[in-house]
Amino acid sequence: MRVTQPTRRAFLGGLLTTPLLAACAGFDTSGAASPGTVGFLSTQFAPVEERQRYEQVLSRLPVPVAYNPVDAGVFRTTIDSQTAAGQVQVGMVGGLHGDLAPIAEHLADVESLLADLAPAGFAPELVQLARFGGGAAKYVPWMQATYVLAVHQRALEWLPPGVDPEALDYDGFLRWMQAGAAGNGAPIFGLPAGPRGLHHRFHQGYLLPSFTGGQITAFTSADAVGAWEYLRELWQVTAPASTNYAFMQEPLARGEVLVAWDHVARLIGAVGDRPADWLMVPAPRGPKGLGYMLIVAGVGLPVGGPEREKAEIAVRGMASAPMQIETLRNNAFFPVTSIELPADLPAGVALEARAVKAQNSADDAVLALPPVGVGAHDGQVSQVFKDCFTQICLDGRPARQVVDAQARVLSGLLAELNVPCWAPDPPNAVCEVG
Structure with missing residues (x-):
């Protein structure tokens, strides 16, 4: 597997004695607890x-x-x-x-x-x-x-020849979602792109690392512009209601979409008591490997x-x-x-465990972390990625123009924070936009 700083792969002797109930009495907003607790x-x-x-x-x-x-x-x-x-x-x-x-x-x-x-x-x-x-x-x-992909079995009806849902690449995934939208008469793919959704983690940890091998130091590269142009094309066959979605398990369970990317804890509810209807699979891989967060x-x-x-x-x-x-x-x-x-894990958890293991252990996996060391400024850093998505995919602005403008915003934030880079970027003393 391709390794970037720090290396990935961390997957999936009892100390327990007589259970004691957690003592919550006396616990206040300072984090203090009662004596002995x-x-x-x-x-x-x-x-x-x-x-x-x-x-x-x-x-x-x-x-x-x-x-x-x-x-x-x-x-x-x-x-x-x-x-x-x-x-x-x-x-x-x-x-x-x-x-x-x-x-x-x-x-x-x-x-x-x-x-x-x-x-x-x-x-x-x-x-x-x-x-x-x-x-x-x-x-x-x-x-x-x-984060992984949840796939309802119905979506396999439109799987193009040669595309393996268990080993996707971004090109094959796009062709699949295009075929699904055409065959279904409406998009079958959804992203958590609502105000409370985590779509910025897709951009930070999946899209850009898969296309560029980095997150910050390759932010303005031609590969990064290509990644955003790809996402704009994918957005054309993404459910428009995605801009309202927070937890993808809900639209999946309602049948509004058949395929979705999200955090494992925000997909688990879709499976319910019908695990045979679902696949959980790794995210697609791009030119630089299988980027995952x-x-x-x-x-x-x-x-x-x-x-x-x-x-x-x-x-x-x-x-x-x-x-x-x-x-x-x-x-x-x-x-x-x-x-x-x-072997007796809940059915949805077992499906996710298999996908997580396959994703983490992929030979070309590129590990990414959420922004490190930025503390309460995580929202500001992540907003840059959200704004790129909004302006390129929703507003139709030229990807190069948007990336260059947002790079200036991101550079200003990082200069103020003065923190090292995080994976998949090298741990430079001060993280700078490249």
Whole structure:
């Protein structure tokens, strides 16, 4: 497989004792918890149902944990302010790699903890990510996710000769969606391009890496312009209602579209109790390989945080096979350890697991990360990609003109942020638009 910085592939010993219910009493917005309870401040599982399901997972730990999900801005501000005041009230923190990067200096060295957990089988690539380019690891990998394609069996009716749904390339995918739109009398493909959709992750992690091998340093290249021109052509056979879609499982379940790309947690509901009607397949590959975005979450221990011994016990438990599998069962985030997945997974999760494994292990895979180190500015950085989509695909403006104009916006943002590049771009000292 083609490897870019940092290398990809991190896919898919129980510590659990008598389950204890998570103690939520006394937990406030500072991330503090009652004495004897580990306060767990996190950027993940904020929706009520996801939070409740994950609290049930945490209740299996041998120590009480109070789970408090907050947005990324509050997350960073809380840790920064408590550290500055010398009054850290959070026992452990959990977030995406990009959420943890800005507070890495406030997190304790967990190399010895990772060494103890080595039998769990963390992929070396994930451990390297936890070191933020050098030095000691600042978090223990917690869980991972990605994005794949969901395909209803009906869409196979229009599959062109020679196109394999399990091994797509972008040209073949376009021909398939064109044939489907013609045969169906309406587009069969949908993207989560609504205000709450994640289509910017498609541009950042799939389209541009597959066509250019990068995300930022090749932003203005001829290959990047070609990628946007391709997307404009694909948009002509994409459901117009995509500009309203947030979670693609909903239009898929309603039959409004038959094929969709989205986050695994936002596709799972489409399968329901009819798994035989569905395929989950890897994203297409482009001239530079199969670009895909890996969403890695980790758990860190704030320097000076309370209940350190219990927090370490909790982290060890979260790395155990039963906890990793329960997280997958409940919230569709995949293990970060080398465990065997059970045969009795929910049908939709099992379909996704197969697609995720095929995507991660592709010989020409090009791993991409969401913007790293930009913190609360992620929305501004991602807006650049959204604006490229809007102006090129919806407004019909020339791709070169739009890319050059948005490159100036992105350059200004990155100059202000002064952060290194992230995969698939090389880890330059300061990330600059190329």
